Amino acid sequence: MATVESVLSGLADDRATGTLRLGKAGTFYLTGGRVTYAESAAAPRLEDLLTAGRRVSAHAVRQARQSAGEERRGGELLVAQGVLTRGELEFCVLSAVLDAVYFLFDATGHRPRFRPGDQHWLGPQWYFDVTGLLRECRRRRTQLDQAWPSAELDTLPVVPVGRVPCQRVVLTSLQWEVLVGADSAATPGDLARKLGRPAYSVLLAVRQLAAAGLIRTSAAGPGEPEALPRRTKGGTDDVRSLAAVATEPPGPSAPLPPTTGDPTDVNLLIRLRNALEALS
Amino acid sequence: MLGIEDCLTEVMAIPGALDAILIDQTSGMAVAVGGGSRHVDTEKSAAGLSETLRATLDGLATTSPGGTIRISDMIITTDNGHHLLRPLETVFDGPLVIYVRLDLERSNLALARHRLQALSGRLITT
Incomplete structure (x- = not known):
């Protein structure tokens, strides 16, 4: 199956303009083969980022969005109305796009669909090439893991x-x-x-x-094995009770994250297997 | 009112400016690059500079009487120039940091600080 990266690279080579929708996960907007906007279900929208600080009113953003057209893009309207400076608009687009892209590249279980011609109401404010985006996402992932x-x-x-x-x-x-x-x-x-x-x-x-130890994490730190479920009496019942323990949420109110191919899940499975082997 | 690229052009117009980088402090990413910085590894420079600023903030916060700190600008002089860092608060994320390295002989620190201050007011209004 074609990956998002390969589809995007293909569109970049064709200098395509339009939207690449990844199902419910989000959308890339391309202008002349370069990414000019992106939104992800996992990240706040640019509108939310703009209005959260209370300096920009939701009304001004809505108005610019509604009156944006082919000849006058929403971004230019916002700058012309004095809602934002050009630098602020560019930086906001930059933050929002890199944020969305970080989650879009990880999104799975969708079929990318390209629709030529579609444009985001803001208009192109900043141009990203696909390799640059991939490099920045890799850098961010490393940064998270270092933290x-x-x-x-x-x-x-x-x-x-x-x-x-x-x-x-x-x-x-x-x-x-x-x-x-x-x-x-x-x-x-x-x-x-x-x-x-x-x-x-x-x-x-x-x-x-x-x-820094300021928020609660699971009992053990990363890399350290968690305490194994206590061994109970009885033969085959053990397997069931172990499985039950493993699927129970860590705290009374904390729900488990959705099932993923995440290494922590794999680690849990490996520990479970070892525990089962120790039982026999 | 300035865009990011215009801002960098104006930073490079400061007398004695050797290179300049605009950095997103949270992620340590180089947003835009000007002058001689095009030749060095800007990704590493940006990450290193934002780390410098972070460490300084942490250090100064513990020594300041109130325990909180807000840096307007930071000047570090080394044998290859004056390094100016100016963090700008933005509405959504950030801060955005303007970094410029100035020639030791050909620059005027007071003028450079003044120009950076004026520039940041036109790039971002808070």
């Missing part, structure tokens, strides 16, 4: 610890926002939408907070 080498927190609710395991804490402004916004139910994705911050930035802040 905290486990993806298990990415989809779980963020739960700050009650007591801090040190005498003094230094936070960045985003880490502060994440801790204040965390209600023990919101996942990093929910927090990004709530705070109007890029989802990747929130993910990074969450992993940094985990590394």
Whole structure:
């Protein structure tokens, strides 16, 4: 099956203009073969980022969106109305696109569909080439893993610890926002939408907070094996009870992340197998 | 009102400017590059510079009486130039950091600071 990268590279070679839709996961917008916009279901929309700071009103954005046309793009309207400076608009598009693309390249279970001609209402504000996008996504993935080498927190609710395991804490402004916004139910994705911050930035802040011991992680740190389920009496029942233990959520309120091909899931399965082998 | 590329052009017009990078502080990504920076590994430079700023923020936060810190600009002088870093708060993410390296002999630090300040007001209004 063709990957997103190969489809995008093909469209880049054809200098295509239009949208590449990846089912429900999101959409790439291309202009003359280069990516000019992207949106992902996992990341806040550009409109949300703009209006979250309260400096830009939702009304101004809606108005620009409605009056945007072929000859006058929404982005130019926003700048002309003095809602944003050109630099702010460009930087916002840059943040939103890189944020969305990070999650789009990971999206699975969809069939990419290209529709020629479609354009985003903002118009092209910044041009990205596909290799540059892929390189930046790789860099971001490494950065996340350096902060905290486990993806298990990415989809779980963020739960700050009650007591801090040190005498003094230094936070960045985003880490502060994440801790204040965390209600023990919101996942990093929910927090990004709530705070109007890029989802990747929130993910990074969450992993940094985990590394600092400021939010709750599963009992063991990354790489360390968790305690195995206690062995119970009875022959074949063991298998069932072990499986039950393994699928139980880690905390009373924390739901399990959706099933993935994620290495943490694989690790769990390997530990389970070892436990079963030890039983026989 | 300035776009990102115009901003970089103006930064490079500061007397004695050798190279300039616009950095997204959160991800440590080089947003735009000007001057001699085109020849060095900008990705590494951007990551290193944002790390420098982060470490300075952490260090100064612990020594400041209130425990919080906001850097307006930062000047580091090494034997290959003055390095100016200016973080700009943005509405959505960031900060965005303007970095410029100035020639030790041909630059005027006060002028450069003044120009950066004026520039940032036109790039981003907060």
